[in-house]
Amino acid sequence: MYYLSVIVLAVFAVVSARQFCPKNNQNDALAFRGRPAGAMYIRISKYIALRCCMTGYTTIRWKKWNQLQSRYDDYPWDQDREDLGIIEDGQVLEITLVRAYDEGRYICEGQNGSSTIQQEIHLKVISCEASDGKIHIVEEPVGPVTASLGDRIEWKCKGFFGCASDGSQNERIAQWQYKDSDVFHTIRNLSASYKLYKDPSSDGGTVSSILVINGVAEKDYHRTFNCLLETPARSKNFSIHISPPVTIPDRRLYFLYLFLLFPLILIVGILMNCLFGARIKYWYKTKCPCSAYSLDKDGFENDILIVRSDKDRAFVEDHVKKHIKGYKVFDKDSVQLGQIENSKMTEAIPKSYSIVIIYSKDLLMDRDADYIFQIIRGVGHRNVIVIKLENISKEELKSIISDEILKISHSVWPSITWPTTGTENSRKYKNFIYDLKDKLLTKSIPIPTMPEEASDVSSPRRTSSELPLLSQNSSGGDSGYATSPDIIKEEPRLI
Structure with a gap:
């Protein structure tokens, strides 16, 4: 026993100068300083130090698994051993002469107040006599x-x-x-x-x-x-x-990103509206569940009445009717052979939900169209849409004999401009079609009138006595509109 003690002291003198763990700082947060080894291998009769380096602790406890009693025993689990000790403020459990029964599971547990952390270490003792031949x-x-x-x-x-x-x-x-x-x-x-x-x-x-x-x-x-x-x-x-380490951006960058986000959203919104505004609005009104828009056609025979000149027939067929097939359309082609065209058109006005005017030189010079337009004004129609087919200068307008309101209709009512490129520019053409569909969903709008002095145009006007439909309606029709012959002569208002 004496010689064993001498050997233990000699080994202890050699290893005592070594520093395994940094010093503890109780002001730190309780944490490990590097993760302890999960498993360690040592040959019998060698020195080993089980390290459990941590900081921020007030106490450290070491435990060893007792195989016979199936429990963990607190240090010192063997009171008679002089080659077993705890050093460096509890962070290291050292065994100066490893024995076969030192093999097993060890736990180091650090505590600071209510906070606790622990780590399990497996110690495997290998002897020459029991070498398993493995690496x-x-x-x-x-x-x-x-x-x-x-x-x-x-x-x-x-x-x-x-x-x-x-x-x-x-x-x-x-x-x-x-x-x-x-x-x-x-x-x-x-x-x-x-x-x-x-x-x-x-x-x-x-x-x-x-x-x-x-x-x-x-x-x-x-x-x-x-x-x-x-x-x-x-x-x-x-x-x-x-x-590579995960870098956390400077907080100032977040504020910069937020500052730039709103202008970016605004710019993208403006750009999308310029390029696809008509399509977006139409989609919102027809597809979005939150939209309350609908084409309320109850009580109307026709969805759309188209006012056009004879020369604009091809345009209406190719670029208007083709894209509104879901609507019931009435125009000059709807008048059967042998019927008076103007009479049938005027009858269809109060029976139509929307009026589409094809604004062109030919229409402004068409006296029949001028007459039909007066009827539209007379009944105070709810929804008028103007398709501006061509640009007409002020000088040209002065030479055209037509109704004054009809001349400026494209700037009074919701209007759509036919793209000068026609169908060549797909985006502009589709925007034109969706703009038309969108405006067909527009709610009721009042009919504008002209002051008396402005309404005195040089074109010959048909008198109210030539309006059989309006005369019939004034005697008790069920169209729901004020259709007295005097309506065109009342004091006008410019809206």
């Missing part, structure tokens, strides 16, 4: 490795191959490799980026190689580093990846 990884980096460009990294490739007395030490290899493009390359000291060092703790039974990356480069993020422990009969390995 055991002694040290392995835990978890993902994160490093910034230029950082220094040091890893150990360390394995226990068995006792040194078995005579196969020269055939035990611990080496580092990296995989690039699915090909493994052995790392040698010839590389400027990577350096290899011999581990002084290698003793034949334990073989180790230390890899040092002096400055992490971009290429290292895309490589897999591999520790290979090998003998002629067997091998074992583990791999490591380096990940």
